[in-house]
Amino acid sequence: MTDFLAPHHYLPHEAPMCLLESVVAVEQESAHCRVTVSRHGVLAPFLNADGHLPGWFAIELIAQTVGVWSGWHAMHNGEEASRVGMLLGGRGVRCPEGSFEQGLQLECHVTLLMRDEKIGCFEGQILADGNILASGRVNTYQPDNNELEQLLP
Numbered sequence: 001m002t003d004f005l006a007p008h009h010y011l012p013h014e015a016p017m018c019l020l021e022s023v024v025a026v027e028q029e030s031a032h033c034r035v036t037v038s039r040h041g042v043l044a045p046f047l048n049a050d051g052h053l054p055g056w057f058a059i060e061l062i063a064q065t066v067g068v069w070s071g072w073h074a075m076h077n078g079e080e081a082s083r084v085g086m087l088l089g090g091r092g093v094r095c096p097e098g099s100f101e102q103g104l105q106l107e108c109h110v111t112l113l114m115r116d117e118k119i120g121c122f123e124g125q126i127l128a129d130g131n132i133l134a135s136g137r138v139n140t141y142q143p144d145n146n147e148l149e150q151l152l153p
Contacts, residue, residue: 002026007033010071011064012084016045019057020064020108023072029112031069035061036105051102055095058134062124063087065108066140070120084148086141088119093136095126104128110138118142 004023011018021042024032037043037053047053067085074083100106107127114121119141126134143151 004072007064007068010068010075013064013067016042018064019043019046019061020068023068024107026069026072031065031072031110033065033068033108034105035108037100037102039102047102048099050099052099055098055100055134057100058095058124058126059087059090059093059136059138061106061108061126062090062093062110062122062134062136062138063140065110065124066120066122066138069110069112069122070140070142084143084152086143088139088141091137091139093124093134093138095134097133100126100128100133104133106133113137118144 007020007023008018019035019042020033021035024034035043039047039051043053046057070085074080105128110122110124113123121137121139123137124135125132
């Protein structure tokens with residue numbers, strides 16, 4: 001069994017923008033992260049008046065799980081783990097209930113569908129208690145250092 005660092009070690013995010021609490025697994029073509037919807041957790045700043053997380057956060061939870069996947073692999077290849085990646089967009093990202101209820105432990109899963117040196121496509125799902133609460137595909141872009149210098153002078 002592999003021990004994983006906290007998600008912020010693999011992501012270029014700082015609080016409060018790191019929306020994941022733990023890394024459960026990272027494999028060659030998949031990753032699994034976890035976060036609990038709680039007024040006392042990392043999602044607290046983003047909860048609505050009822051203590052629920054709006055469903056449109058699903059795309060960011062999936063994207064950050066992809067970021068953990070990418071960061072973990074970079075770290076294990078001797079590269080900088082928290083390089084900036086970009087979410088190009090999502091396809092068919094849905095959260096039928098419209099929000100994630102207070103107290104739910106969200107299991108965020110991604111599976112690599114296609115990847116080249118810079119562009120990746122991942123299928124994502126967010127589950128709680130074995131039920132799929134959100135799903136969809138995300139497309140990502142990994143700029144090289146020259147492109148980052150042009151984008152972020």
